[in-house]
Amino acid sequence: MLRFFRHIRQRMISExxxxxxxxxxxxxxxxxxxxxxxxxxxxxxxxxxxxxxxxAEFRMQLQEGILQDMQGIHMRLDFFDLAMKFGYQSEQExxxxxxxxxxxxxxxxxxxxxxxxxWNFNQTTATYNExxxxxxxxHLGSPKLLNALQRxxxxxxxxxxxxxxGTQAYRDFVRSVIPMELQKNLWDTCYDIDFKDIQRFLPxxxxxxxxxxxxxxxxxxLEDPAFKRLxxxxxxxxxxRGIVYQNMLLEAESLLELLxxxxx
Numbered sequence: 001m002l003r004f005f006r007h008i009r010q011r012m013i014s015e016x017x018x019x020x021x022x023x024x025x026x027x028x029x030x031x032x033x034x035x036x037x038x039x040x041x042x043x044x045x046x047x048x049x050x051x052x053x054x055x056a057e058f059r060m061q062l063q064e065g066i067l068q069d070m071q072g073i074h075m076r077l078d079f080f081d082l083a084m085k086f087g088y089q090s091e092q093e094x095x096x097x098x099x100x101x102x103x104x105x106x107x108x109x110x111x112x113x114x115x116x117x118x119w120n121f122n123q124t125t126a127t128y129n130e131x132x133x134x135x136x137x138x139h140l141g142s143p144k145l146l147n148a149l150q151r152x153x154x155x156x157x158x159x160x161x162x163x164x165x166g167t168q169a170y171r172d173f174v175r176s177v178i179p180m181e182l183q184k185n186l187w188d189t190c191y192d193i194d195f196k197d198i199q200r201f202l203p204x205x206x207x208x209x210x211x212x213x214x215x216x217x218x219x220x221x222l223e224d225p226a227f228k229r230l231x232x233x234x235x236x237x238x239x240x241r242g243i244v245y246q247n248m249l250l251e252a253e254s255l256l257e258l259l260x261x262x263x264x
Contacts, residue, residue, distance in 0.1 A: 055139040058131050059263045063256055065124035066152070070252050073245050075198065076119055080238050080245075082201055086111035087235045094228050105218035106206035109178065112221060113186050115234055116174040118167065119199050121160055121245075128153045141262040148255045156248045163241045166233030173230055177220055179213060 090111045099105045128149065131140055140146065175183070190204035206214060221227055 051135065051139045055136065055141070056263060058127060058136065058140060059259050061127040062131075062149070063259050065127050066252050066256055066259075068124045069152075070249060072121060072123075073249055073252070076121060077242060077245050079117075079119055079199060079201075080242060083115050083117060084235060084238050084242075086201075087115040087231060087238070090115065090231060091228070091235075094222065094231070097222060099218060102211045102214055103206050106214050109182065109214065109217055109221070110186065110190050110204065112174055112231075113178060113183075114191070114201055115231065115238075116171045117191070117199065118171075119197075121157070122197075123153060123157065125153060141259075145255075145258050145262055148251070148258055152248070152252060152255055156244065156251075159244050160241060163237055163244065165237050166230065167237055170230045170234040173224075173227065177224075178217055182207070182210065182213060182217065185210075 090108065093099060093108050093111075099108050131137060137146060178186070185204075185207045189207075190202050192200045192202055
């Protein structure tokens with residue numbers, strides 16, 4: 001094809017048909033420009049289609065991550081609901097001491113210890129971090145979806161980070177008043193954490209031969225005037241975090257529906 005056009009051009013020059021040659025040259029240039037523009041447009045279409053496909057894959061991955069987050073929230077709600085029950089039972093024992101035998105005193109110590117546990121919430125953020133590229137965000141979804149993602153991955157974790165009031169003071173007291181000979185038993189038999197950071201409270205009985213130290217620790221906690229205030233502050237924080245977790249679940253469900261809708 002190029003040889004054909006070159007032949008025509010050379011013939012026009014040799015025949016001194018300058019005007020016609022100029023018109024032909026302009027036409028040839030226009031054809032080249034149009035060809036380039038078409039090629040660029042096709043390339044843009046292909047790139048746009050690729051980004052839309054990539055955004056669809058990211059939306060699917062985000063849904064999987066949010067489902068994992070919801071599972072983690074449910075586990076923590078159950079865990080801390082039980083911790084709060086231990087705290088309420090400890091408050092009742094402080095107000096109306098009934099533990100006379102070693103086993104009852106041990107269960108009080110176990111309850112006090114369990115209330116001190118923390119289980120941080122770590123979201124599945126790999127996909128969200130990957131889509132922070134402005135070009136990807138532009139294809140990911142509507143402003144409503146982007147705002148919902150921002151709230152789920154940034155605003156809610158900040159609220160949880162703030163809600164730690166009284167936690168460290170309570171933990172410091174409990175870990176300092178319970179001697180290591182009892183703490184070792186608490187860690188080994190009353191509490192479990194696996195390699196996936198799944199935590200559980202376990203039923204356990206008083207260790208043999210520790211009757212005297214158990215009674216001493218029970219009395220020390222019971223008679224310390226500061227402990228009740230520390231416990232109340234800790235329970236208040238757990239209650240507030242529970243509300244945040246419940247709200248996170250509700251918004252996560254809405255976010256899932258939004259991701260599914262915008263993927264259709």
